[in-house]
Amino acid sequence: MQAADQQILGRARDWLTEAELPVWLCTIAAAVGASPRPPGALLVCNGRGEQLGSLSGGCIEEDLLERLREDGLPGARAALIEYGVSAAQNERLGLPCGGRLQVLVQRLQVQSDLPWLEAALAAIGARRCLRRVVDISTGATRYGEEELHQALDFDGRELAQSFGPQMRLLLVGAGQLSQGLAELALAMDYDVLVTDPRPSMLEQWEGPSVPLLGGMPDDVVRDHASDRHSIVITLTHDPRIDDMALMEALTTPAWYVGALGSRRTTDRRLQRLRQLELSEEQLASLHAPVGLDIGSKTPLEIAVSIMAQLIQLRRQPGRR
Incomplete structure (x- = not known):
């Protein structure tokens, strides 16, 4: 059985190479208060409305997919979307009381993102770790292998996340x-x-x-x-x-x-x-x-x- 991250990254790679459809990788960059899923949780979706992974197990996914189908991050390769900014939004989306999430959404590109996806999948398959660092302003990703899995780090400008094999x-x-x-x-x-x-x-x-x-x-x-x-x-x-x-x-x-x-x-x-x-x-x-x-x-x-x-x-x- 593959680890959840491995399945999601594999699906992102497949969608990116199989069809001329927009593909978005969504990552919980930060969570404040109660959160159904931890920072680093992933979801991948495409222009057909297909998805794999989970950010909340509730209505955040539906709202996010609707936004992407309607707008598709116009003029940007990456954007931060915040949920839980009000009690009314929490109630509408099913977030726990007081919970707030920041979700990094990336529009994946074959030329710039396929290399790191392939490298991450190869590292996981060989039971090694790889760390990607995403520039929020440009959506560009740099990456490299690391000895040990590290905690997710997000400073508002860059998101650094490790991928590794199942325990x-x-x-x-x-x-x-x-x-x-x-x-x-x-x-x-x-x-x-x-x-x-x-x-x-x-x-x-x-x-x-x-x-x-x-x-x-x-x-x-x-x-x-x-x-x-x-x-x-x-x-x-x-x-x-x-x-x-x-x-x-x-x-x-x-x-x-x-x-x-x-x-x-x-x-x-x-x-x-x-x-x-x-x-x-x-x-x-x-x-x-x-x-x-x-x-x-x-x-x-x-x-x-x-x-x-x-x-x-x-x-x-x-x-x-």
Whole structure:
């Protein structure tokens, strides 16, 4: 499954090259107060009224498309459109009370915009990051690859936005908890893989349709979840399986490594990993017990606590 940004940029490229129709890329540049979608959310639309993506999940899209079909940014390649400037507009458009959005609308051009669209799609496909910077006054875009995904930056003159691959979530263990966790993660746009060296567990998988990988856990981590956009979580309670995955994952640049288990189980696990010559710095990056402490007991409650912790960490400034 492709990440949402990848789908939207791919559709923009296809529309731009397939037909002589106007194509607009719309980005939430800034949000004040309550906002249905965060800054950086994308929508692409064309002169036929087709669209992909979301800015509000409500009537902003309808109003914006109507404006573009009627006016089409006359004389400009880029413009900022503000929503939520009054209580009456909030009520008419379905924005939360007090919410205000600034939307950057770009009229895409084959010669100037196709190169950065192609470069962004290539970077995402190769699990790398690319950052575009849009000059609001001219609509011109410059771009380049970057090591890490950065937060959107908008100063009123330029908008800088990073594009990168989906976060990949490797679940070690194909039990009931993995099934619920996979469901939640897929709904939140993660790329989910499940591995288990026990064929019987893979055969009994009743979760969503995701890649099921056999083989040794350390090999699977090394081959499929060892970059900065990867998350590895061990869930089997079997140290012969979990420790092998953790031993490998903690030596990689993986964004998050977590392990299921009580605090007593975690203490014993850390002792074993020290014997495998992992450093204290590497061990300090292990999230264990995995998930937020919300009193969860059932498999689905534990899955919710894990996803909540991932959301919390991904929203922290500077942690990308």
